[in-house]
Amino acid sequence: MASNKKYWKSVEELKDSPIVETLSKNEFVEDISTESFLGDKETLENSSTTRRDFLKYVGFTTAAASLAACEGPVVKSIPYVVKPDDIIAGVADWYATSIADGFDFANVLVKTREGRPIQIMPNKEANGTTSARVQAAVLSLYDEQLRLKEPTKGGEAISWSDADKEIAAKLNELKEANKSVVLLSGTMASPSTDKIIAEFLVANPNAKHVIYDAVSEDAAADAFKAMYGKRALPNYKLQNAEAIVSFGADFLGDFHGGFEKNYVAGRKSETGKMSYHVQVESNMSLTGANSDKRVVAKPSDVVFALINLYNQITGASVSSNATPIDGEIKKLASVLKKAGSKGVVMTGINDVNAQLISLAINKALNSEILDPNTSLNIRQGNFKEVQALVSDMKSGKIGGLLTLNIDPSYSLPNASEFTEALNKVDLKVALSVENNETVNAMEYVLPASHFLESWGDTHFSEGNYGLVQPTIQPLFKTRQIQDTLLKLTGNSTSYYDYLKSFWSTNVLNGASWNKALHNGFFTKSSSTSTEQLADVSIADAASLLKKNTKASAMELNLYIKTGLGDGKQANNPWLQELPDPITRASWDNYLTMSLADAKVLGFSNPVKDNGAINGDFAKVSVNGKEVTVPVLIQPGQAKGSVGLAVGFGKTFGLKEEMQVGVNAYPLYTNANNIQYGVSIEKVSGTHKFACTQVQKTIAGRHDILKVASLKEVTSSADPKHSWNKPAFVSYDHQEVEAKSIDLWDEHNREVGHHFNLSIDLTSCTGCGACVVACHAENNVPVVGKNEVRIGRDMHWLRIDRYYSSEVETREEAKEMGLSGGDLYKVLETEAENPEVTFQPMMCQHCNHAPCETVCPVAATTHGRQGQNQMTYNRCVGTRYCANNCPYRVRRFNWFKYNNNDEFDFNMNNEYGKMVLNPDVVVRSRGVMEKCSMCIQMTQATILKAKKEGRAVKTDEFETACSSACTTGSLVFGDVNNKEDKVAALAEDKKAYHVLDYLQTKPNVVYQVKVKNTNEA
Amino acid sequence: MKSVELHIRLTRGLVKGFAFFLFFALSLSSYSQEVDEARHKEGRKIYKSQCASCHKLDRKLVGPALGNVEQRRENTWLKAWIRNNAEFRATGDKDAIAIYEEYNGAAMSAFPQLTDQNIDDILYYTTIGEIKKKVVADEAGVANVQSTSNAPGWLIYILAAAIVVAFLMIASLLKQVNELKGNTAVKQGANLKQDLSELWEGVKKNTFLKVLATILLILIGIYIFFGTLFKVGVDQGYQPIQPIVFSHKIHSGDNKIDCQYCHSSAKHSKHSGIPSVNVCMNCHMNIAEVAETTVVELEDGVVLGKEELDKEIAKIYDASGWDVDNLEYTGVEKPIKWVRIHNLADFVYFNHSQHVTVGGLECQTCHGPVEEMEEMYQYSSLTMGWCINCHRETKVDLKGNEYYAKIHEQLAKKYGVEKVTAAQLGGLECGKCHY
8 A cells, every 4th residue: 555655745746737847856946046136137237236346245245254253242241140049041940831822722841041931842741732833832922023011001101000090990980880891801711810800790790701712612612511511612532532533623733722642642553443533524624634534525515414424323314415425424324333432523513503413423422532521611702792792882881891812803703893892982901912903992001921921820621720830020011910800809919829829729629839830730630520411402403503504606614724823823933934734835824725616716826937836816705705815726625615714814013024814704704614605706916825835846756655554554464565665776686675785884873872763654643833842942043935935944844744645646647548638637536635644854864864975064974873963163055965865854044044134033133032042053144954853952861861970761862843742753762772762663663764765774763654444 | 352441551551650659658658556466466366256257347247346346335344245245135234235226136146255355355456456567569560560562472483583584694695795796894884885785686686585585475474364364263361351350369269269159050051150149249248348468460460459359349239239338238239241251152062061060170171270360361262173182182080970881881892992082972073062
């Protein structure tokens, strides 16, 4: 199976495109950009800079540079006046804390240097996981552009005490007039804050608390309440599942977050047990990409399929419609029935009836996977109440509005209505970390502290408590939301004292506060078991659902991108530059469309000569609202459906470079991610995507990936002759195993450490957390949209996405006797639902590295510990190494990316630079850089052991990517320590090296991707 | 080559002159009087061991200033108080209670072991005070006035050599010319001018000499050019003026304070750490002034005496916000902006703890005789060649460190040596210091 499969990266490759053909032969497209200048005679002649001038400039700058170099700068060292005991300059401190910003919820560890947080990692002890957004949240702390710096009233600065006094007085007035006051907040999942708000409501009986989440899950929460009597989200113990059927629930990409760890834990082929995961969906989601089987259907069909599955499983016959995928649903029903209590159905359809049916199916299955006892207290937003609030505001019923760190003026579907209605509110107070449209429309603006500057607590799921502690002094004149609320309630205790006493009475039960704070979490066994309460009529639900599902020719499925999420961190350059795991496009959102629809509607994605792709604009109208977005053709998108990500198009206060994409929230009518009755019209204009998709073709080397089925892996057949064949090369006119011949002499690898990194392709979900972790750890610069577009992205670690299908290449299809129209049709059909495989790719640290051989100045050399070392100060920038690297992982600094206004990202401002890791140099212009296998981290681990006079412990070595990986796909360690996990993995039967026929002997080893194809 | 305010030699003369004048004036003004030296010495000894931690002669410390205390209190009162002040207060003495309350009830320890004679000696000392030694303004500073040239040593040698060669050449040519003319050194003096012009004409016509001179000039030029280039960025001897005249000689040399008492992060961290002001205050809370005889002689010959040095100590109080009169922190802190001397390039990773804690190196190995430096300067060149040299030569003593146990055994066998060097351990790999 592995050998006859062919992989491709873009739909362009399926066509007979000469550009792709050229690109597949010419790896480096970058050099074209110089030709575009030098090769263009006209430009050259019309240039105002003559050759003589040019030479003058060169001469002058060289002379100036050498003169400047003669005088070293004077460096001042300013020690503390009173040094805190626990800070030693140069030694990192780690703190356990939690993030709960209303969208992302996680228990994390924060690395600080000299009192500055520089990295966020998952708190693995607390079962914490981090997404790319959580990893990047540390940079948002230093967002000088958007962070609010001092309290203001009507735009003028005001002191905290005056603001408190004035607001309290106004609240009092409103109380006496009995005019209603509303606290509008996002989900905080904080029990102590809930209590503070409750006390505020007691003190102000005219007040009300409304929770608003930009991305709503209230259908799921309402359905759960109807079934189990508690407004919460269901929790799934996916590690025990045998069959997972998801109807559009992107539980790996978004959903409620935090499921990937359990999901992957239930998919370990080495135990022989692997869940069978089927995804029924219209957009190509991250979850769908990871599924064993992906059933493509347009959104309305997904809804009907869910009802049909209910009918199949329970034998009921509630009203539904027939769908093209009914055959698949029948099969799924039998799979689920077979799995019984180990089966589970999830749905991401934001309709309470659909959620009810999904819960009913799980009930019918007696599913143990859905665990109502540990329900999730996140995404508590209630969209109906928010809409009621907006109409109350319009009718002048609301006297006061306090917003707590949310931006409804950007993210509400009827945002303009909300902003207008604000005029009718007397007291408008915004408590917010960052400036945004809502804050701009308020009278009082009270800056709130970032979560890394705050105290707090969390209660994400029943019994699992977490603590939030500050890791830095507030950067600006900010105050925590809780402190402000306490002040307004007339409570003079500080929130820290309040929190401590709250915990000792309500949570700790006599346990130590200091220990809980040290751990960052506290588990309390809850004895309450949530029983199913009401008997909900599924027949009614189904008929309502059928009524609401207005199937149409074109349907829109709004989704969340792993990078920007709900758009809260839109000013975060790390997230903007993180390529979408599926489309590989960064700095953009776009309309994803199937190849067939695109052909009918006349959209295409031509590849331009520099390897970047362009797109046409489409006007999307739905429910009387219109947006104009570029179209990106997405293999695997259901015909008759389009997808669009929310969270983009934010403009207020953002840097110009960050104002990318289109705001899709206006289309999010009724907070429903599925919209029917969509019309799409092609409009003029060409959009330039910054897409790393076609630029790096695989140049016909198709055995980069190896995929096997669970059956193959668990069978007794020798993998070397079946699913994990080693490469053979021709030597002396004989086919011999590639590893039997070698161009280089063998290194002695016995002495000391020898590092290896194992990457399990089965466990990698493509979430991108490792990519951001790598950025933070290694000071990888952000280069901006234009540079990414021309292939100059600096990601040391990228996650390649390959599509695959049974018939892939033109040649192969021709062999099958297909030609002309038939040929294209076959390929097109294959593109309807390709399989997707993710492959993290970074420097392979070859023991026999081709790059080392060609460096004229020996700037890249091999270390005894297995690392391919890159010495920046020695590099003269010939780029020979990059040309000779078969893995294309070397990155060239075309420009100086720090202190350069042309690249106005975090390295160009004083605050943003605070996130830099002081142990890693910021590279200068003109040098090559690449993954160092986090040599600063391995060296630090070794030094720690040396200082303590002991051997390095088992599994003590880590890299940034391996510590960020919550699914355990990336495992790093020392193969010379046989106890290290990686030692066994390097010898595993699933292990293989990419391009092993080249005999580069990489120190990065991949594990064959295993799919459970459910062959009985 | 730093642009920082370095010691400017032009002004040195003036400063030195001024210092000389100051010393002279001081030594004149220092008075002498009849003193019972034995008594004074005894009193001083007891005072220093028993009283000095809480009392100063001229100002409040933990307790009141004791200078001329006998003029303020009766001798018997003092004796009663010193022996056991708590008992004394219990007798209801108003003055005793008043002074107790003035110092917020901070009780003084009892000294029942002191005899009357002891106390009298102490009181004698407090009356006389420190005897100022006559300072003879000769040895310190002024005697050492000598000017050193700014130019690097090698340049002088080259110039000298060139001059000598040129002189010899000219002399031999002259001789030849004279001999050719048939003169035998008769009218030498009168014809010198003529000879020289003839010589010059000769030289101008001699192609060989021209080529030789050109080659010589080019070689000298290249030598100077590369010599200069190799010095770029090497700041050996860099000795900027610091915001506080801090003498490592006094602290580490004279008072034998361990380096790591102040530079405490050296054993834990990559940075040795410049001590925070609170570390200074650990001692300087009680040391507001230097001894009479203390002098700091700066590199440029300026000599700082007690008056100047006390002002330097006052800078610590200013930085830490220490109110000398009320003996409390005001909370107004002004961090000290030291000028960093040892600057490595950004692309170099150096870790102190690796060398200090693991390698067991003495600070002086790289930083030179710091305990003799009045003013800190960069002792080593800190070039890569300097690092590598040490890594090549240093045998690593790894006994007792379990981390090295296995790897050392394997490497020793591999290289056939008893003790491996840092280089053999991988200390020459680029990536060990550059990342």
